[in-house]
Amino acid sequence: MPFPLETAAHPENSRRVVIEPVSRVEGHGKVTILLDEGNRVREVRLHIVEFRGFEKFIQGRPYWEVPVLVQRLCGICPVSHHLAASKALDIIVGARRLTPSAQKLRRLMHLGQILQSHALHFFHLASPDLLFGFDADPARRNIAGLAAAHPDIARKGVLLRKYGQEIIRMTAGKRVHGTGSVPGGVNRNLSREERRQLAAGIDEVIAWSMEAVGMVKRLFAENARAWEGFGHYRSGFLSLVRADGALDFYDGGLRASDAGGGIVFDHADCQDYHERIHEEVKPWSYMKFPFLVALGAQDGWYRVGPLARVGRCDFLSTPLAEAERLAFKEFDGGAALHAPLAYHWCRMIEMLHAAEGIRELLGDDDLSGTDLLVRGTRALRGVGVLEAPRGTLIHHYRINEDEQVVGANLIVSTTHNNQAMNEAVRRVAMRYLDGRKLTEGLLNHIEVAIRAFDPCLSCATHALGKMPLMAELVDADGSVIDRLAKDG
């Protein structure tokens, strides 16, 4: 059953408005809006328009290639895929428990990535909307405009990202697509000198992260009514939590809640994810639509990412970030807990939490330990789940006795948010576009709603398949369509 505004009753009488490409997000997406004669919104869809095929073409490859192969899904958060694959393969090589050094080095790498990715999204991509206004002049609505108007904010954003990238370089070997994590552990440690270098900068990073949280909090307070209501709806949430209920980016059990806040499952074993989460395919997008099996496709969609993690965990384990979490939850009587734009706020709280976590870890001598690898009894299947910057990331592999990959299933963060993003853009379209003459500034409101989720549409294009049926394609590329039909 389609959701409201998913499918127009009479598309043939409609005027089509397209936003393509969706910009200041990662990857390839577009939004189509169908309007009737009175400019009433009849249909809104966020399409993911590209596919890659990772799940298929890694089959036959030796399993140990996988952590460096699959991180090429995404250059913004390669560490997420590098580590999620490593975690799945830990199980396959029988390393149920890593050495303390390996565990902490991976956690540090991951915190570096949360920091850099959140900084990138906020400062380089999304902040111009929030600082200049959703319908500001598009010529300045970007990082160059930010650098001109607020050089201090832009500079700190660039340096925050740099710090996270440097952690990744030191733990993984390269800033983008490193090689530090391997099945069963890691292949390098941090020298005391490297730790000293990193420690020298961390207090500043924490201070700037505090400023960033303060800035979003202030902006939210100044625009409370508009921002709380922007694309607002209630939904379920999904995230990992630690055994004691704390937010944990690297490990834990799955916690899912429904739109009313009730717990659907808690501390669920990640190895059984496929019993709890299924996916639906829709004809108009390459990105699947996951949902909680217990609630079904219609009611079981949910959100992942900073809003899910900060909003639904029991506490944050670092003091400054925990104080900010409490302030967020109490804000306006909890009015921001379901607001898409509150993703930005939670993202900055998480950036602060990651920075504090990095400071804690850097003092730990295990980071310079030399016991880095574990092997044990081989298994033929493994699931690795972690919280990527954008939300819960699931990697699932099967291998054969010859150590070749024979099956893979990946559910990336942005895919979990598929229905949620569509809901947000439909609500924004009804509120701001319905019945009006469309302007560039109004259309940017749609993109503002999408950007709140920090979607990684590149990650989300990994799934192979779902080729358009030839007969349905009537656009400019008719000749090529015919050729493919014969190839098929």
Place this chain on the structure above:
Amino acid sequence: MGKLKVATCSLAGCFGCHMSLLDIDEKLFDLLELVELDRSPLTDIKHCGPCEIGLVEGGVCNAENVHVLKEFRSNCRTLVAVGACAITGGIPAMRNNIDLWDCFQEVYHYGIGLEGGQIPNDRELPLPFDKVRPLNEVVRIDHFLPGCPPSAEAIWKFLTDLAAGREPRLDYEMLHYD
């Protein structure tokens, strides 16, 4: 002298080359003194206008990639293939030796936890090609900048050479393919 106009885009890539461009860190502000960004994932300009330099990441995997690449070629005086995917097709081209239809069938019918499987057939989805192609099989390319991704140092040297009107030259240690 006015700023150089530079457009960037990612086709069948992972955005990692764009990340490596941002890895020039504080020098980004120096770069923004030299250049003005036209169409790019960093701006809200949706179509490429006349530019001195176009940087294209990723290979060509569908009909929309061809449209965008041709738009870049006809608007950019110097067009640069940035990174492994743009130059060879890269990791996405690993699907080239697999029969597409078999893949569709498998993912579609045997995917784990899949419900209501069907083949997306909407006209809004661009036609996927049976092979992922490097850029130079589709348009003329002026420069190739290798690496997965090219390092920030290499991108910086390359761009500042171009901006100064020099033939870009990378030292041996800046040329790498991993």
